Amino acid sequence: MELIKTENIIKTYQDNGVPVHAVNGISLEVNEGEHIVLAGPSGSGKTTLLNLLGALDKPTEGKIFFEGDDLSLKSKKELSDFRLHKLGFIFQAYNLIPVLTAMENIEFSMMLLGVPEAERHQRSESLLEELGIAELKNKRPNEMSGGQQQRVAVARAIINNPKLVLADEPTANLDSKTGGHLLDLMDKMNEEKNITFIFASHDQQVIERARRLVKIKDGLVDNE
Amino acid sequence: MLIKLAWRNLWRNKRRSTIVLLSVIVGVNAMLFMDGMTNGMLSQILFNQISLSTSHIQIHNKGFSDNKTVQGIIKDSEKVEKAISNNPDVTAYSRRVITFGLLSSASNSTGVYIYGVIPEEEEKVSRIKSSIIEGNYLSNAKNEIIIGKKLAEKLKVGLGDKVVALANTPDGTIGSEVFRVAGIFKTPSSEFDKAFIYIPLATSQSMLDLGESFHEFAIITKNYKQSNSVRDELTSKLDAGIEVLSYEDLLPFIIIQLDMYKESMFVVNFIISLALIFGIINSTLMSVFERIQEIGVLMSIGMRIWKIFGMVVLEALILGVFGTVIGVVSGYLINIPFSIYGIDLSFFAESLESFAMGSILYPQLSVENFIITLFMIPLISVIAALYPAYRAIKLEPVYAIRYV
Ligand SMILES: Nc1ncnc2c1ncn2[C@@H]1O[C@H](COP(=O)(O)OP(=O)(O)O)[C@@H](O)[C@H]1O
Ligand SMILES: [Mg+2]
Numbered sequence: 264m265e266l267i268k269t270e271n272i273i274k275t276y277q278d279n280g281v282p283v284h285a286v287n288g289i290s291l292e293v294n295e296g297e298h299i300v301l302a303g304p305s306g307s308g309k310t311t312l313l314n315l316l317g318a319l320d321k322p323t324e325g326k327i328f329f330e331g332d333d334l335s336l337k338s339k340k341e342l343s344d345f346r347l348h349k350l351g352f353i354f355q356a357y358n359l360i361p362v363l364t365a366m367e368n369i370e371f372s373m374m375l376l377g378v379p380e381a382e383r384h385q386r387s388e389s390l391l392e393e394l395g396i397a398e399l400k401n402k403r404p405n406e407m408s409g410g411q412q413q414r415v416a417v418a419r420a421i422i423n424n425p426k427l428v429l430a431d432e433p434t435a436n437l438d439s440k441t442g443g444h445l446l447d448l449m450d451k452m453n454e455e456k457n458i459t460f461i462f463a464s465h466d467q468q469v470i471e472r473a474r475r476l477v478k479i480k481d482g483l484v485d486n487e
Numbered sequence: 488m489l490i491k492l493a494w495r496n497l498w499r500n501k502r503r504s505t506i507v508l509l510s511v512i513v514g515v516n517a518m519l520f521m522d523g524m525t526n527g528m529l530s531q532i533l534f535n536q537i538s539l540s541t542s543h544i545q546i547h548n549k550g551f552s553d554n555k556t557v558q559g560i561i562k563d564s565e566k567v568e569k570a571i572s573n574n575p576d577v578t579a580y581s582r583r584v585i586t587f588g589l590l591s592s593a594s595n596s597t598g599v600y601i602y603g604v605i606p607e608e609e610e611k612v613s614r615i616k617s618s619i620i621e622g623n624y625l626s627n628a629k630n631e632i633i634i635g636k637k638l639a640e641k642l643k644v645g646l647g648d649k650v651v652a653l654a655n656t657p658d659g660t661i662g663s664e665v666f667r668v669a670g671i672f673k674t675p676s677s678e679f680d681k682a683f684i685y686i687p688l689a690t691s692q693s694m695l696d697l698g699e700s701f702h703e704f705a706i707i708t709k710n711y712k713q714s715n716s717v718r719d720e721l722t723s724k725l726d727a728g729i730e731v732l733s734y735e736d737l738l739p740f741i742i743i744q745l746d747m748y749k750e751s752m753f754v755v756n757f758i759i760s761l762a763l764i765f766g767i768i769n770s771t772l773m774s775v776f777e778r779i780q781e782i783g784v785l786m787s788i789g790m791r792i793w794k795i796f797g798m799v800v801l802e803a804l805i806l807g808v809f810g811t812v813i814g815v816v817s818g819y820l821i822n823i824p825f826s827i828y829g830i831d832l833s834f835f836a837e838s839l840e841s842f843a844m845g846s847i848l849y850p851q852l853s854v855e856n857f858i859i860t861l862f863m864i865p866l867i868s869v870i871a872a873l874y875p876a877y878r879a880i881k882l883e884p885v886y887a888i889r890y891v
Contacts, residue, residue, distance in 0.1 A: 319787055319884040340791060347789025354787075354888060357780055362495035367488070372788050374488045419788070 265331075266426060266459055267293040267316060272325030274311050274482075285311040286322070287482030293461065295426070298453050300462045302470045303479035309463035310431055312479065316461065317350055317429045318342045330426070347375055351420025351428040351458075355435045358416035359404040365415045366391065366400045369422050376423055390418050394448060410441035414448060421452055427459045428452075434466050442468055489794065493801040500774065504806060507770045511810025511864060512817065514759045518860055519818035521755050523826070523850030525748050530851055533734075533741055534711075535675045538614040540602070540683065541734050542581075542705035543714040546571070546721065549730045551702060552737065557586045558657045560700035562728065567704060570724045576708050576717050579611035583703040584691040588654030590634070590684060592642035599638070599684050601654060603691020603701070612705045615672060615685060622646040622670035629690050632666035635680030636673040644668055652686070656696040664694040675846075752856075760867050767871035771803050775879045782879055783887025792880040799876035800869055807868025815861055818852075825850045 274286040285308045293299060301309045314320040315327060318334050327334045329349065337345060352358075359368045369387040378386070391397045396414050404412050413433055420428050430449065434442030446469060453460045462469055470476060478485035497504045537543065545552070546567055551559040561567060564582075571580050584603030589596055602609075606625040610616035615633070616624045625631050632650060634642075644650060648668050656662045666686060674680055692698065708717045714733035722731045735742050775782070785795055829847035 314885045314888075317787065319888070343786070343789050343791045345789075346787060350789070352784075352787045354784070357891065358784060360492070360781060360784070362492065362499060367491075371488065371492075375788070375790055375794070 264295045265292060266295045266297075266329065267291070268328045269316070269322075270326045270328075272312075272315060272322040272327060274308075274315060274320065275323045284482050286315065288325070289479075289482070289484055291477065291484070293427075293459065295459055296453070296457045298450070298460050298472075298474040299477060300464060300470055300473035300475070301477050301479050302465060302473070303485070304465060307479045308482040309465075309479055311482075313429050313431050313461065313463045316427075317352060318345055347372065348423065349426045351423070351425040353413065353416045353420050353428065353430040353433045355432040356409070356412075358419070359412055361404050364401050364403055365396070365407070365418075368404075368415060369419045372419055372423050387418075387422065390422055394418055408441075409436050410445060413437065413445050417445065417448055417452070421456065421458060424456070425458060427461065429461050429463075431463045432466070433462070434464065434469060439468055442466065446472055489798055489801060490805075493798055493805055496774065496778075496798075497802055497805060500777075503770050503773065507766060507806050508810045508813075510766050511763060511807060511868070512814040514763045515811055515814025515860055515864055516818045516821065518756050518759055519815065519822065519852060519856070520850070522752055522856040523822050523852045524830075524848065525752050526853045526856070527826070527848055527850040529745050529748050531675075531849065533738070533745065536738055536741060537711065537734050539674055539676060539679050540613060540705070541737050542612045543708045543711055543734055544704075544706040544718050544721070545732050545737060546704040546706065546725075547702060547730050547732075549728050552730060552732055555585060555587065555702075557655055557695060557697075557702075560657075560697060560702055561704070563726070564701065564704075567725060567729060570721055571704060571706060574717060574720060576713050576720075578707050578709055579608070580704050580706045581605065581608035581612040582688060582701045583609075583705055584688060584695065584697060585702045586654050586691075586695060588652055590638070590642065591651045591653070592644045592648065594643045595641060597638070597641060598682075599634075599652075600682055601652060601691060602683060602685045603688045603695075604685055605688045609685070609705075612707045614674065618672040618674045619670045620673045622668065624670055625685060625687060626669070627687055628669075629687065630664070630666050631669035632684055632686050633670040633672055634668060634684045635682075636671055637677055637680040638682070638684070639668070639671050641681070646671065652684070652694070654695060658696070660696075662694040662696060664690060756863075760863070763864070764867055764871040767803050767806070767868055768874055771799060771872050771875035772878065774802070775799060775875045779882060779887050779890040782882055783884050783890065786882070786884040787888060796876040796880050799879050800872040803868040803872030803875075804865055807865040810868075811861060811864040814864070815857065819857075822850055822852055826852075 269289055269291045271288050271290050272286055273284060273288050276283045276285055289312060301312060303309055315322050321335065360371065363371060366387050369390065370383040373383045391400055394414060396411065399407060399411055399415060434445060437445065449460055450472065452458050548559045548561050571577055581604055586601050588599060588601045590599045606627055620636065625633055642650065646668055650666050650668060651663060652666060653661055653663045708714055715735065718731050718733040725731065782795060826849050829849045832846055832848050
């Protein structure tokens with residue numbers, strides 16, 4: 264089933280008056296359950312594309328459809344709720360709220376959804392268990408390693424059973440072994456929970472695992 | 488959970504939060520202290536005036552208050568007295584002869600207000616008996632007089648010395664009497680001590696040829712706040728030729744001053760509030776700018792912007808509420824010793840004494856101001872947080888997330 268469809272999207276930034284076409288006409292179709300890696304050198308437009316898909320930013324031209332809905336027609340509030348219900352984000356670093364523990368970070372998204380406290384505890388505990396990071400439960404981000412933080416970020420991203428997880432360079436700050444474990448985790452979630460994953464990365468390890476590789480260059484799809 | 492988040496965010500930068508908290512506490516303390524001082528000063532001035540001679544309510548023949556002529560005796564005073572003693576809210580009254588005359592000693596003479604009173608009645612409506620610092624209060628002996636300390640100095644007389652009082656009688660002749668100084672008083676008002684003398688009522692009546700008549704009923708009610716209502720009750724029972732005046736009618740200047748002081752307190756509170764507002768804006772703005780990336784994450788996970796707005800406001804509100812509660816409690820505690828022992832202002836006592844305030848100020852916190860402070864400061868914190876919160880929600884998520 265088709266989850267996302269972009270029609271020739273363009274994102275143009277003004278860099279000191281000079282227009283920069285960060286995304287320069289990308290048409291892409293993503294089906295539910297896919298595992299896609301957007302690969303390309305730094306500055307090729309991967310993050311910009313991911314932010315557009317995640318409705319954090321609006322394309323200058325073109326349309327994005329999510330489950331058939333035109334995202335450009337949604338209000339800010341609707342987009343916020345859309346992200347809360349349907350999406351999960353994992354950034355390169357600093358994903359977690361520093362003053363909250365691992366468990367509270369995970370519960371936070373559930374709280375925003377209005378999940379009752381008892382259920383929040385129960386669900387976050389079992390997910391931490393499932394991801395093998397139960398011992399991090401009461402730790403704050405500054406008491407965790409980078410890899411541990413990213414695992415908690417994965418847990419937070421998937422706790423509300425999103426349709427799509429967008430991961431922007433999730434392994435960039437990790438050594439290859441830790442990165443590998445993190446990718447294992449996400450691959451498992453992709454397979455077991457049928458959550459669609461879109462990665463943006465130029466990390467070889469990520470690219471190798473891609474079940475569908477989309478090469479990006481200068482804001483365009485290079486070849487698939 | 489939002490409260491938990493806001494609370495923990497406050498502890499991230501302990502130093503900054505503590506500074507804001509302290510400034511709120513100090514601001515609240517300053518507000519309460521200033522208010523206690525003004526309130527104490529005003530009520531001291533007012534109550535001193537009331538207890539010197541004004542009392543809560545005065546009854547005269549119509550026009551006497553404006554023009555104190557010796558002819559202005561109360562007609563049908565028995566009917567008036569009956570109305571007064573039948574009123575359940577009246578606790579005491581004193582009949583007074585009041586006139587202006589000349590008091591002379593061997594060495595000097597000066598104009599004075601002569602009060603003819605029944606000692607047992609007068610001591611219940613004024614502070615005169617307790618203000619005696621030398622000799623005794625009046626005992627009803629015919630030729631006793633009590634005078635103020637300042638007056639005694641001016642006339643160069645002491646206890647037992649002879650003074651002569653002269654005053655016009657209603658038919659224009661001069662009445663006079665010789666007195667011996669029985670007592671000397673000192674009140675918080677040096678003006679009063681210079682100009683008021685007390686003699687027995689009967690003596691004043693014979694000296695002024697008044698028969699059984701007199702000029703004034705000075706009345707004390709159960710509570711000074713009842714003055715106006717008791718005044719109205721009495722007015723309704725008495726003839727149109729009688730004037731019934733409450734202390735508010737009698738001391739318009741002080742009442743106006745009271746209002747002016749209240750307004751000046753408002754200005755002081757406003758300035759303190761303004762300082763607090765800028766302090767809170769500054770610190771909240773800093774805390775928002777330190778968390779740009781984090782706010783981006785919150786936006787990306789789908790936190791609605793009004794919740795982010797609320798989180799920022801909540802942080803300031805928590806500081807405001809805690810600061811206010813601590814400030815109000817400590818302000819109250821700090822005020823206790825001052826309100827008991829007073830603040831000695833004798834270095835400018837001269838001017839204060841002519842103000843009828845006394846040289847020791849007893850601060851009094853008003854419940855009203857307490858409650859206003861309790862609500863106003865948290866409100867101010869919220870107002871101060873609005874701009875930083877607005878800045879937080881105006882962040883573009885993509886920009887914020889990249890911001891490290
Ligand atoms: N906010 C912005 N303003 C101006 N230029 C930007 C902005 N964001 C990205 N760019 C430019 O767009 C291009 C693509 O950036 P990005 O999407 O971050 O690439 P990638 O993630 O592949 O490294 C780069 O040239 C970058 O400098
Ligand atoms: Mg990037």
